[in-house]
Amino acid sequence: MADIRQLTELVEKQSALLRQLDSEVSKVIVGQKYLVSRIIVALISNGHALIEGVPGLAKTLAVKTIADCIDCSFQRIQFTPDLLPADIVGTLVYNPQSGEFLPKKGPIFANIVLADEINRAPAKVQSALLEAMQERQVTIGEESHHLPDPFIVLATQNPIEQEGTYPLPEAQVDRFMLKLVVGYPSKEEEILIIDRMTGWEPPHVNKVFSPSDIVIIQKTVREIYIDEKVKRYIVEIVDATRRPEAYNLSDYKRFIAYGASPRATIYLSIGARAFAFLHGRAFVLPEDVKAIAMDVLRHRVIVSYEAEAEGVSSEDVVKRILEEIVVP
Secondary structure, X not given: OXXXXXHHHHHHHHHHHHHHHHHHXXXXXXXXXXXXXXXXXXXXXXXXXXXXXXXXXXXXXXXXHHHHOEOOOEEEEEOOOOOXXXXXXXXXXXXXXXXXXXXXXXXXXXXXXXXXXXHHOOHHHHOHHHHHHHHOEEEEOOEEEEOOOOOEEEEEEOOOOOOOOOOOOHHHHOOOOEEEEOOOOOHHHHHHHHHHHOOOOOOOOOOOEOHHHHHHHHHHHHOOEOOHHHHHHHHHHHHHHHOHHHHOOHHHHHHEEEOOOHHHHHHHHHHHHHXXXXXXXXXXXXXXXXXXXXXXXXXXXXXXXXXXXXXOOHHHHHHHHHHHOOOO
16 A cells, blocks of 8 residues: 555656646647647657648647657658658768778667658658667667667658558558547637747747656556556457457457557557556556557557448447447
């Protein structure tokens, strides 16, 4: 009991920093509470996030503003069709004085990396991020180089229906802990955007914490308590994407080509912990799991051709599963 009490006090103290971060970000970003909170969830979970939406919805601005609030290194990589893998990870440069090839590190060597419009570049370039995102290291020549800690990739992409986009391979998409889908602001929010973004003085944010603070928070998030019943609830949600007939979802079996992997189970439990932490709790509720489930699963459930023909999306499948699985 004493440990739980101490953990609760620690969570309340550290989550106050995140509320301060949210307050700073709101000086610049109007609305988009969902987007900002989920980026923070990814940050404190030590995971990566893929943000999808049409141009002009403040996806890039939200990422840059959060990076500005943290005293850390930040790099933005603009993905274009002519980008090369070496433009991301770096390359070997010949030194005529020493007669050796020395590594020249690329922009991937930063605490927060914004991969802007990631699906504007071909698959070869997209895959250059794979080792970095999973192993948190990159290989230049014959040497491996560790990336800084913390390291998080926040990638934006345009809807794949738009011209000049390359769909991300499933293996690449699966490396992202969360996939966030951003919508348009309300009319009231858009009026605030006009007032805030058309003045002479752009909004300014203050530094809230350091990279070491993030690492400490990430360790605390991993200590958040999850009851065995909540763990089973998480496993059942993921298992239902593979065996829907076992959960009274036989009518949805034909819509699912591939279910979610165990990586989804891991990310769903970490994401639920982070969501609980964000709300100042040292324990996970089933509501935390439901809140983050769509963001963890929407890009991991691959729908069949039959589902596409009938207009059933992966989000429809996940929504139905969350409705059907009994909440503990």
